[in-house]
Amino acid sequence: MSIRAIIVDDEPIARHSIARLLREEADIAVLAEFGDGASALEAIRRLKPDLVFLDIQMPELSGIDVAASLGEEDLPATVFVTAYEQYAVRAFEANAVDYLVKPFSRERFDAMLRRARRRLAGEGGQASAQVWQALAELRREQGYARRLPVPLDGSVILLDVARIDWIEASRNRVRLHVGKETYELRETMASLEQRLNPRYFARVHRSAIVNIERIRAIHPWFKGYHMVVLTTGQELRMSRYQHETFRGLARFQERTP
Template sequence: MKISTALVDDESYASARIKKLILNDPVFEIVGEVTGVEDALKMLKFKKPDVVFLDIKMADGTGFDVLSQLPSDYKPYIVFVTAYDDFALKAFEYNAIDYILKPYENSRFYKVAEKAKEFVSLRRSSLINQQISNLIKQEDQPAQSDANQIRITEKGWDVFIDYPDIIFFEAHGNYCKIHLKNRFYIYKQTMKKLEKELSTMEFIRIHRSYIVNLANINAVQYLGKSEYEFELCNSTKVISGRSFASDIKNHLSMKVKS
Protein backbone atom coordinates (compact mmCIF):
# COMPACT_ATOMS: atom_id res chain seq x y z
CA MET A 1 0.00 0.00 0.00
CA LYS A 2 1.43 3.37 -1.06
CA ILE A 3 0.16 6.57 0.55
CA SER A 4 0.43 9.61 -1.70
CA THR A 5 1.55 12.61 0.31
CA ALA A 6 1.94 16.36 -0.31
CA LEU A 7 3.90 19.06 1.55
CA VAL A 8 2.70 22.67 1.69
CA ASP A 9 5.03 24.99 3.61
CA ASP A 10 6.71 28.27 2.63
CA GLU A 11 9.74 27.57 4.83
CA SER A 12 12.11 25.41 2.82
CA TYR A 13 13.95 23.98 5.83
CA ALA A 14 10.64 23.01 7.48
CA SER A 15 9.47 21.25 4.32
CA ALA A 16 12.85 19.53 3.94
CA ARG A 17 12.62 18.17 7.48
CA ILE A 18 9.13 16.74 6.93
CA LYS A 19 10.30 15.17 3.67
CA LYS A 20 13.30 13.56 5.37
CA LEU A 21 11.16 12.15 8.19
CA ILE A 22 8.28 10.92 6.05
CA LEU A 23 10.56 9.14 3.58
CA ASN A 24 11.92 6.98 6.39
CA ASP A 25 8.71 5.01 5.90
CA PRO A 26 8.56 3.53 2.36
CA VAL A 27 4.76 3.45 2.53
CA PHE A 28 4.66 7.21 2.00
CA GLU A 29 5.22 8.61 -1.47
CA ILE A 30 5.63 12.37 -1.92
CA VAL A 31 3.74 13.55 -5.01
CA GLY A 32 4.01 17.30 -4.53
CA GLU A 33 5.92 20.04 -2.67
CA VAL A 34 4.76 23.66 -2.87
CA THR A 35 5.23 26.86 -0.88
CA GLY A 36 2.02 28.83 -1.34
CA VAL A 37 -1.75 28.80 -1.51
CA GLU A 38 -2.14 29.18 -5.27
CA ASP A 39 0.38 26.47 -6.11
CA ALA A 40 -1.09 24.22 -3.41
CA LEU A 41 -4.56 24.44 -4.95
CA LYS A 42 -3.26 23.56 -8.40
CA MET A 43 -1.19 20.66 -7.11
CA LEU A 44 -3.85 19.19 -4.81
CA LYS A 45 -6.62 19.36 -7.43
CA PHE A 46 -4.38 17.59 -9.93
CA LYS A 47 -2.53 15.07 -7.72
CA LYS A 48 -5.25 14.43 -5.10
CA PRO A 49 -2.85 13.01 -2.47
CA ASP A 50 -4.15 10.93 0.42
CA VAL A 51 -2.38 12.99 3.10
CA VAL A 52 -1.34 16.66 3.18
CA PHE A 53 1.13 18.18 5.64
CA LEU A 54 -0.02 21.79 5.65
CA ASP A 55 1.38 24.99 7.13
CA ILE A 56 -1.09 27.61 8.32
CA LYS A 57 0.51 30.99 7.60
CA MET A 58 2.16 31.46 4.22
CA ALA A 59 3.18 34.49 2.19
CA ASP A 60 0.07 34.52 -0.01
CA GLY A 61 -2.54 33.26 2.46
CA THR A 62 -3.28 30.45 4.89
CA GLY A 63 -3.76 26.73 4.91
CA PHE A 64 -7.43 27.38 5.59
CA ASP A 65 -7.62 29.29 2.29
CA VAL A 66 -6.39 26.13 0.58
CA LEU A 67 -8.88 23.82 2.26
CA SER A 68 -11.87 26.11 1.69
CA GLN A 69 -11.29 26.01 -2.07
CA LEU A 70 -10.81 22.28 -2.57
CA PRO A 71 -13.50 20.37 -4.54
CA SER A 72 -16.25 19.01 -2.29
CA ASP A 73 -15.62 15.42 -3.48
CA TYR A 74 -11.94 15.48 -2.47
CA LYS A 75 -11.25 15.04 1.25
CA PRO A 76 -7.56 14.45 2.00
CA TYR A 77 -6.33 13.77 5.50
CA ILE A 78 -4.78 16.99 6.81
CA VAL A 79 -1.91 17.31 9.26
CA PHE A 80 -1.24 20.94 10.19
CA VAL A 81 2.41 21.70 10.91
CA THR A 82 2.77 25.24 12.22
CA ALA A 83 4.50 27.54 14.69
CA TYR A 84 1.18 29.04 15.77
CA ASP A 85 -0.78 27.44 18.58
CA ASP A 86 -3.88 29.66 18.38
CA PHE A 87 -5.40 27.94 15.33
CA ALA A 88 -5.79 24.42 16.72
CA LEU A 89 -9.55 24.66 17.29
CA LYS A 90 -10.17 26.01 13.81
CA ALA A 91 -7.89 23.34 12.36
CA PHE A 92 -10.02 20.54 13.72
CA GLU A 93 -13.12 22.20 12.28
CA TYR A 94 -11.52 21.27 8.93
CA ASN A 95 -11.28 17.61 10.01
CA ALA A 96 -7.53 17.69 10.58
CA ILE A 97 -6.24 14.41 11.93
CA ASP A 98 -3.53 16.18 13.95
CA TYR A 99 -1.86 19.51 14.71
CA ILE A 100 1.92 19.54 15.08
CA LEU A 101 3.36 22.59 16.75
CA LYS A 102 6.84 23.69 15.69
CA PRO A 103 9.41 22.94 17.00
CA TYR A 104 8.62 19.28 17.47
CA GLU A 105 10.45 16.06 18.30
CA ASN A 106 10.91 13.35 15.69
CA SER A 107 8.93 10.94 17.86
CA ARG A 108 5.95 13.29 17.77
CA PHE A 109 6.04 13.34 13.97
CA TYR A 110 6.28 9.56 13.69
CA LYS A 111 3.21 9.11 15.89
CA VAL A 112 1.25 11.38 13.55
CA ALA A 113 2.55 9.49 10.50
CA GLU A 114 1.31 6.22 12.01
CA LYS A 115 -2.08 7.80 12.66
CA ALA A 116 -2.25 8.95 9.02
CA LYS A 117 -1.50 5.39 7.86
CA GLU A 118 -4.34 4.05 9.99
CA PHE A 119 -6.81 6.59 8.62
CA VAL A 120 -5.89 5.84 5.00
CA SER A 121 -6.04 2.08 5.60
CA LEU A 122 -9.51 2.33 7.13
CA ARG A 123 -10.77 4.45 4.25
CA ARG A 124 -9.44 2.01 1.66
CA SER A 125 -10.92 -0.98 3.50
CA SER A 126 -14.27 0.77 3.53
CA LEU A 127 -14.09 1.39 -0.22
CA ILE A 128 -13.21 -2.25 -0.94
CA ASN A 129 -16.11 -3.48 1.18
CA GLN A 130 -18.45 -1.14 -0.67
CA GLN A 131 -17.22 -2.42 -4.05
CA ILE A 132 -17.83 -6.01 -2.98
CA SER A 133 -21.27 -5.07 -1.69
CA ASN A 134 -22.10 -3.47 -5.03
CA LEU A 135 -20.95 -6.58 -6.87
CA ILE A 136 -23.13 -8.82 -4.74
CA LYS A 137 -26.12 -6.66 -5.64
CA GLN A 138 -25.57 -7.21 -9.35
CA GLU A 139 -27.64 -9.72 -11.27
CA ASP A 140 -26.70 -13.37 -10.92
CA GLN A 141 -26.14 -13.62 -14.66
CA PRO A 142 -23.90 -10.79 -15.86
CA ALA A 143 -24.25 -10.16 -19.57
CA GLN A 144 -21.71 -11.80 -21.85
CA SER A 145 -20.69 -10.20 -25.11
CA ASP A 146 -20.31 -13.40 -27.12
CA ALA A 147 -19.17 -17.01 -26.83
CA ASN A 148 -15.51 -16.01 -26.59
CA GLN A 149 -15.67 -13.34 -23.89
CA ILE A 150 -16.93 -12.50 -20.45
CA ARG A 151 -18.18 -8.98 -19.86
CA ILE A 152 -17.96 -7.54 -16.38
CA THR A 153 -18.37 -4.03 -15.02
CA GLU A 154 -15.58 -2.42 -13.01
CA LYS A 155 -15.83 1.14 -11.69
CA GLY A 156 -18.65 1.84 -14.14
CA TRP A 157 -16.73 0.60 -17.19
CA ASP A 158 -17.35 -2.55 -19.24
CA VAL A 159 -14.37 -4.89 -19.30
CA PHE A 160 -14.22 -7.69 -21.89
CA ILE A 161 -12.13 -10.74 -21.00
CA ASP A 162 -11.23 -13.33 -23.62
CA TYR A 163 -11.61 -16.91 -22.38
CA PRO A 164 -8.16 -17.98 -23.68
CA ASP A 165 -6.57 -15.30 -21.45
CA ILE A 166 -8.14 -16.74 -18.31
CA ILE A 167 -5.78 -18.93 -16.29
CA PHE A 168 -8.22 -20.05 -13.62
CA PHE A 169 -11.33 -19.13 -11.66
CA GLU A 170 -11.23 -19.05 -7.85
CA ALA A 171 -14.39 -19.26 -5.75
CA HIS A 172 -15.28 -16.58 -3.20
CA GLY A 173 -18.78 -17.19 -1.91
CA ASN A 174 -21.38 -16.07 -4.46
CA TYR A 175 -18.75 -14.52 -6.71
CA CYS A 176 -15.34 -15.54 -7.99
CA LYS A 177 -11.99 -14.17 -9.06
CA ILE A 178 -10.97 -14.38 -12.71
CA HIS A 179 -7.20 -14.79 -12.66
CA LEU A 180 -5.28 -13.49 -15.66
CA LYS A 181 -1.51 -13.42 -16.03
CA ASN A 182 -0.87 -10.19 -14.13
CA ARG A 183 -4.12 -9.35 -12.33
CA PHE A 184 -7.58 -10.57 -11.41
CA TYR A 185 -11.17 -9.37 -11.73
CA ILE A 186 -14.14 -10.01 -9.47
CA TYR A 187 -16.99 -11.75 -11.31
CA LYS A 188 -20.50 -12.07 -9.86
CA GLN A 189 -21.09 -15.74 -10.48
CA THR A 190 -21.17 -18.96 -8.46
CA MET A 191 -18.84 -21.82 -9.35
CA LYS A 192 -21.78 -24.13 -9.97
CA LYS A 193 -23.27 -21.86 -12.62
CA LEU A 194 -19.86 -21.04 -14.02
CA GLU A 195 -19.01 -24.72 -14.42
CA LYS A 196 -22.19 -25.17 -16.43
CA GLU A 197 -21.37 -22.18 -18.65
CA LEU A 198 -17.89 -23.57 -19.33
CA SER A 199 -18.97 -27.16 -19.98
CA THR A 200 -18.36 -26.90 -23.74
CA MET A 201 -15.00 -25.09 -23.41
CA GLU A 202 -11.47 -26.11 -22.50
CA PHE A 203 -11.93 -25.68 -18.77
CA ILE A 204 -12.02 -28.25 -16.02
CA ARG A 205 -13.17 -28.01 -12.44
CA ILE A 206 -10.51 -29.57 -10.23
CA HIS A 207 -11.72 -28.44 -6.81
CA ARG A 208 -14.74 -26.85 -5.16
CA SER A 209 -12.80 -23.59 -5.38
CA TYR A 210 -10.96 -23.90 -8.71
CA ILE A 211 -11.78 -24.15 -12.40
CA VAL A 212 -8.66 -24.10 -14.58
CA ASN A 213 -8.04 -23.44 -18.26
CA LEU A 214 -6.56 -26.61 -19.77
CA ALA A 215 -4.58 -24.54 -22.26
CA ASN A 216 -2.84 -22.65 -19.45
CA ILE A 217 -1.60 -25.66 -17.46
CA ASN A 218 2.18 -26.11 -17.51
CA ALA A 219 2.33 -29.40 -15.63
CA VAL A 220 0.34 -31.76 -13.45
CA GLN A 221 1.79 -34.00 -10.76
CA TYR A 222 -0.02 -36.81 -8.98
CA LEU A 223 0.42 -36.45 -5.22
CA GLY A 224 -1.30 -39.66 -4.19
CA LYS A 225 -4.61 -40.22 -2.42
CA SER A 226 -6.52 -38.96 -5.49
CA GLU A 227 -4.93 -35.51 -5.36
CA TYR A 228 -3.10 -33.68 -8.17
CA GLU A 229 -0.96 -30.56 -8.13
CA PHE A 230 -1.54 -28.23 -11.10
CA GLU A 231 1.20 -25.80 -12.07
CA LEU A 232 -0.33 -22.99 -14.15
CA CYS A 233 1.32 -20.70 -16.68
CA ASN A 234 1.56 -17.80 -14.19
CA SER A 235 3.52 -20.09 -11.77
CA THR A 236 0.50 -20.51 -9.48
CA LYS A 237 0.15 -24.00 -8.02
CA VAL A 238 -3.22 -25.39 -6.95
CA ILE A 239 -4.13 -28.81 -5.55
CA SER A 240 -7.20 -30.67 -6.73
CA GLY A 241 -9.97 -32.03 -4.55
CA ARG A 242 -10.17 -35.79 -4.15
CA SER A 243 -13.76 -36.00 -5.38
CA PHE A 244 -12.65 -34.56 -8.74
CA ALA A 245 -9.98 -37.20 -9.46
CA SER A 246 -12.11 -39.23 -11.87
CA ASP A 247 -13.08 -36.18 -13.91
CA ILE A 248 -9.47 -35.02 -14.05
CA LYS A 249 -8.36 -38.41 -15.45
CA ASN A 250 -11.09 -38.31 -18.08
CA HIS A 251 -10.43 -34.78 -19.31
CA LEU A 252 -6.74 -34.13 -18.85
CA SER A 253 -5.07 -33.98 -22.25
CA MET A 254 -1.44 -34.01 -21.06
CA LYS A 255 0.80 -36.61 -19.51
CA VAL A 256 0.48 -36.68 -15.73
CA LYS A 257 3.74 -37.02 -13.82
CA SER A 258 3.52 -39.58 -11.02
Protein backbone atom coordinates (compact mmCIF):
# COMPACT_ATOMS: atom_id res chain seq x y z
CA MET A 1 0.00 0.00 0.00
CA SER A 2 1.34 3.41 -0.98
CA ILE A 3 0.66 6.17 1.56
CA ARG A 4 0.14 9.66 0.12
CA ALA A 5 1.23 12.34 2.60
CA ILE A 6 1.08 16.13 2.97
CA ILE A 7 3.24 18.14 5.40
CA VAL A 8 2.00 21.42 6.89
CA ASP A 9 4.31 23.47 9.12
CA ASP A 10 5.20 27.17 9.09
CA GLU A 11 8.78 26.35 10.17
CA PRO A 12 10.79 25.31 7.07
CA ILE A 13 13.34 23.35 9.11
CA ALA A 14 10.66 21.23 10.79
CA ARG A 15 8.82 20.77 7.48
CA HIS A 16 11.92 19.62 5.61
CA SER A 17 12.97 17.35 8.48
CA ILE A 18 9.69 15.46 8.32
CA ALA A 19 9.89 15.28 4.52
CA ARG A 20 13.44 13.89 4.63
CA LEU A 21 12.45 11.13 7.04
CA LEU A 22 9.35 10.24 5.04
CA ARG A 23 11.31 9.95 1.80
CA GLU A 24 13.34 7.17 3.43
CA GLU A 25 10.13 5.11 3.64
CA ALA A 26 9.46 3.12 0.46
CA ASP A 27 5.71 3.02 0.99
CA ILE A 28 5.22 6.78 1.55
CA ALA A 29 4.99 9.44 -1.15
CA VAL A 30 5.14 13.12 -0.12
CA LEU A 31 2.60 14.91 -2.31
CA ALA A 32 3.32 18.44 -1.13
CA GLU A 33 4.63 20.68 1.63
CA PHE A 34 2.90 23.83 2.88
CA GLY A 35 3.89 26.63 5.25
CA ASP A 36 0.41 27.98 5.91
CA GLY A 37 -2.97 26.59 6.84
CA ALA A 38 -5.03 28.17 4.06
CA SER A 39 -2.98 26.60 1.24
CA ALA A 40 -2.92 23.29 3.07
CA LEU A 41 -6.69 23.26 3.56
CA GLU A 42 -7.30 23.74 -0.16
CA ALA A 43 -4.74 21.05 -1.06
CA ILE A 44 -6.12 18.51 1.41
CA ARG A 45 -9.60 18.93 -0.04
CA ARG A 46 -8.27 18.65 -3.60
CA LEU A 47 -5.62 15.92 -3.27
CA LYS A 48 -7.31 13.86 -0.53
CA PRO A 49 -4.08 12.50 1.01
CA ASP A 50 -4.01 9.44 3.22
CA LEU A 51 -1.85 11.06 5.91
CA VAL A 52 -1.32 14.67 7.00
CA PHE A 53 1.37 16.11 9.28
CA LEU A 54 -0.29 19.22 10.70
CA ASP A 55 1.39 21.88 12.84
CA ILE A 56 -0.94 23.02 15.62
CA GLN A 57 0.45 26.56 16.03
CA MET A 58 0.49 28.55 12.79
CA PRO A 59 -0.38 32.22 12.20
CA GLU A 60 -3.73 33.15 10.65
CA LEU A 61 -5.14 29.65 10.01
CA SER A 62 -3.74 27.22 12.57
CA GLY A 63 -3.62 23.44 12.37
CA ILE A 64 -6.55 23.31 14.78
CA ASP A 65 -8.54 25.58 12.42
CA VAL A 66 -7.64 23.37 9.45
CA ALA A 67 -8.85 20.25 11.28
CA ALA A 68 -12.07 21.98 12.35
CA SER A 69 -12.72 23.21 8.80
CA LEU A 70 -12.33 19.72 7.36
CA GLY A 71 -14.54 18.13 9.98
CA GLU A 72 -14.60 14.62 11.35
CA GLU A 73 -15.70 12.97 8.09
CA ASP A 74 -13.11 14.57 5.80
CA LEU A 75 -10.07 14.80 8.08
CA PRO A 76 -7.44 12.28 6.88
CA ALA A 77 -5.32 10.30 9.30
CA THR A 78 -3.47 13.14 10.99
CA VAL A 79 -0.29 13.51 12.99
CA PHE A 80 -0.43 16.77 14.93
CA VAL A 81 2.93 18.51 15.34
CA THR A 82 3.63 20.93 18.17
CA ALA A 83 6.51 22.63 19.94
CA TYR A 84 4.59 22.60 23.23
CA GLU A 85 4.29 19.39 25.22
CA GLN A 86 1.18 20.54 27.09
CA TYR A 87 -0.82 20.83 23.88
CA ALA A 88 -0.05 17.25 22.90
CA VAL A 89 -0.66 15.74 26.31
CA ARG A 90 -3.99 17.47 26.87
CA ALA A 91 -5.32 17.01 23.37
CA PHE A 92 -4.20 13.56 22.35
CA GLU A 93 -3.72 11.42 25.44
CA ALA A 94 -6.78 9.45 24.28
CA ASN A 95 -4.41 7.86 21.70
CA ALA A 96 -6.96 8.16 18.90
CA VAL A 97 -4.46 10.09 16.78
CA ASP A 98 -0.75 10.57 17.12
CA TYR A 99 1.42 13.62 17.62
CA LEU A 100 5.03 14.78 17.47
CA VAL A 101 6.58 17.26 19.88
CA LYS A 102 9.38 19.27 18.25
CA PRO A 103 12.23 18.46 18.34
CA PHE A 104 11.51 14.74 18.05
CA SER A 105 13.85 11.74 17.89
CA ARG A 106 14.05 9.16 15.10
CA GLU A 107 12.72 6.57 17.52
CA ARG A 108 9.63 8.68 18.27
CA PHE A 109 9.12 9.30 14.55
CA ASP A 110 9.32 5.57 13.77
CA ALA A 111 6.83 4.78 16.55
CA MET A 112 4.45 7.36 15.10
CA LEU A 113 4.75 5.80 11.64
CA ARG A 114 3.92 2.36 13.00
CA ARG A 115 0.74 3.72 14.52
CA ALA A 116 -0.12 5.64 11.36
CA ARG A 117 0.25 2.50 9.25
CA ARG A 118 -2.01 0.57 11.63
CA ARG A 119 -4.56 3.36 11.48
CA LEU A 120 -4.50 3.39 7.68
CA ALA A 121 -4.86 -0.39 7.62
CA GLY A 122 -8.12 0.03 9.48
CA GLU A 123 -6.88 -1.09 12.89
CA GLY A 124 -6.95 2.28 14.65
CA GLY A 125 -10.42 3.56 13.85
CA GLN A 126 -11.36 7.22 13.57
CA ALA A 127 -10.44 10.09 15.85
CA SER A 128 -12.44 9.76 19.05
CA ALA A 129 -14.94 12.23 20.46
CA GLN A 130 -12.40 13.08 23.19
CA VAL A 131 -9.89 14.20 20.58
CA TRP A 132 -12.43 16.42 18.81
CA GLN A 133 -13.45 17.90 22.13
CA ALA A 134 -9.81 18.61 22.97
CA LEU A 135 -9.26 20.22 19.57
CA ALA A 136 -12.29 22.46 20.11
CA GLU A 137 -10.91 23.48 23.51
CA LEU A 138 -7.51 24.30 22.05
CA ARG A 139 -9.17 26.32 19.31
CA ARG A 140 -10.95 28.43 21.93
CA GLU A 141 -7.71 28.94 23.81
CA GLN A 142 -6.03 30.38 20.73
CA GLY A 143 -8.18 33.45 21.18
CA TYR A 144 -6.78 34.23 24.62
CA ALA A 145 -3.86 36.63 25.02
CA ARG A 146 -0.45 35.08 25.54
CA ARG A 147 1.47 38.37 25.57
CA LEU A 148 0.38 41.89 26.45
CA PRO A 149 1.90 45.05 24.92
CA VAL A 150 2.98 47.13 27.91
CA PRO A 151 4.46 50.67 27.74
CA LEU A 152 7.81 51.00 29.46
CA ASP A 153 10.18 54.01 29.39
CA GLY A 154 8.88 55.32 26.08
CA SER A 155 8.90 51.88 24.44
CA VAL A 156 6.54 48.94 24.37
CA ILE A 157 7.47 45.49 25.66
CA LEU A 158 5.55 42.27 25.06
CA LEU A 159 4.90 40.74 28.46
CA ASP A 160 4.19 37.01 28.67
CA VAL A 161 0.95 36.65 30.63
CA ALA A 162 2.33 33.52 32.32
CA ARG A 163 4.79 35.76 34.20
CA ILE A 164 2.03 37.80 35.83
CA ASP A 165 1.43 37.07 39.53
CA TRP A 166 -1.73 39.11 39.91
CA ILE A 167 -3.56 42.06 38.41
CA GLU A 168 -4.90 45.06 40.30
CA ALA A 169 -7.63 47.44 39.16
CA SER A 170 -6.85 51.16 39.22
CA ARG A 171 -9.77 53.19 37.80
CA ASN A 172 -9.53 52.88 34.02
CA ARG A 173 -6.13 51.20 34.24
CA VAL A 174 -4.75 47.93 35.55
CA ARG A 175 -1.50 47.21 37.36
CA LEU A 176 0.30 44.02 36.37
CA HIS A 177 2.35 42.63 39.24
CA VAL A 178 5.30 40.56 38.01
CA GLY A 179 7.64 39.58 40.84
CA LYS A 180 9.02 42.83 42.22
CA GLU A 181 8.04 44.76 39.08
CA THR A 182 4.75 46.53 38.38
CA TYR A 183 3.52 47.57 34.94
CA GLU A 184 0.54 49.78 34.12
CA LEU A 185 -1.80 49.19 31.24
CA ARG A 186 -4.59 51.48 30.06
CA GLU A 187 -7.42 48.95 30.05
CA THR A 188 -10.38 48.16 32.27
CA MET A 189 -10.40 45.12 34.51
CA ALA A 190 -13.47 43.72 32.76
CA SER A 191 -12.00 43.90 29.25
CA LEU A 192 -8.68 42.39 30.33
CA GLU A 193 -10.44 39.56 32.12
CA GLN A 194 -12.14 38.61 28.86
CA ARG A 195 -8.74 38.35 27.15
CA LEU A 196 -7.21 36.04 29.77
CA ASN A 197 -7.58 32.28 29.76
CA PRO A 198 -9.84 31.31 32.69
CA ARG A 199 -7.89 28.07 32.98
CA TYR A 200 -4.99 30.12 34.37
CA PHE A 201 -6.50 33.36 35.69
CA ALA A 202 -9.35 33.88 38.15
CA ARG A 203 -11.02 37.04 39.41
CA VAL A 204 -11.14 36.79 43.19
CA HIS A 205 -12.40 40.31 43.81
CA ARG A 206 -13.75 43.15 41.68
CA SER A 207 -10.30 44.74 41.90
CA ALA A 208 -8.06 41.64 41.71
CA ILE A 209 -7.30 38.84 39.23
CA VAL A 210 -4.79 36.16 40.22
CA ASN A 211 -2.60 33.77 38.28
CA ILE A 212 -3.91 30.44 39.59
CA GLU A 213 -0.49 28.84 39.43
CA ARG A 214 0.84 31.47 41.84
CA ILE A 215 -1.62 30.53 44.60
CA ARG A 216 0.04 29.02 47.65
CA ALA A 217 -2.99 28.74 49.95
CA ILE A 218 -6.58 29.82 50.49
CA HIS A 219 -7.58 30.57 54.10
CA PRO A 220 -11.06 31.20 55.51
CA TRP A 221 -11.37 34.72 56.87
CA PHE A 222 -14.62 36.08 58.29
CA LYS A 223 -18.23 36.75 57.21
CA GLY A 224 -17.87 34.39 54.26
CA TYR A 225 -14.66 35.92 52.94
CA HIS A 226 -11.45 34.03 52.18
CA MET A 227 -7.85 35.11 51.91
CA VAL A 228 -5.77 34.06 48.90
CA VAL A 229 -2.04 33.83 49.59
CA LEU A 230 0.31 33.91 46.60
CA THR A 231 3.75 32.35 46.32
CA THR A 232 5.18 35.88 46.52
CA GLY A 233 3.61 36.31 49.98
CA GLN A 234 0.98 38.73 48.67
CA GLU A 235 -2.39 38.32 50.41
CA LEU A 236 -5.60 39.15 48.54
CA ARG A 237 -9.12 39.11 49.89
CA MET A 238 -11.59 36.99 47.96
CA SER A 239 -15.07 38.41 47.73
CA ARG A 240 -17.75 36.31 49.36
CA TYR A 241 -19.76 36.64 46.16
CA GLN A 242 -17.13 34.75 44.15
CA HIS A 243 -18.54 31.35 45.09
CA GLU A 244 -17.86 29.68 41.74
CA THR A 245 -14.34 31.08 41.67
CA PHE A 246 -13.71 29.79 45.17
CA ARG A 247 -14.90 26.28 44.30
CA GLY A 248 -12.70 26.24 41.21
CA LEU A 249 -9.66 27.41 43.16
CA ALA A 250 -10.37 24.89 45.91
CA ARG A 251 -10.32 22.10 43.34
CA PHE A 252 -7.07 23.49 41.98
CA GLN A 253 -5.56 23.46 45.46
CA GLU A 254 -6.57 19.82 45.94
CA ARG A 255 -4.70 18.87 42.75
CA THR A 256 -1.61 20.84 43.72
CA PRO A 257 1.05 18.75 45.56
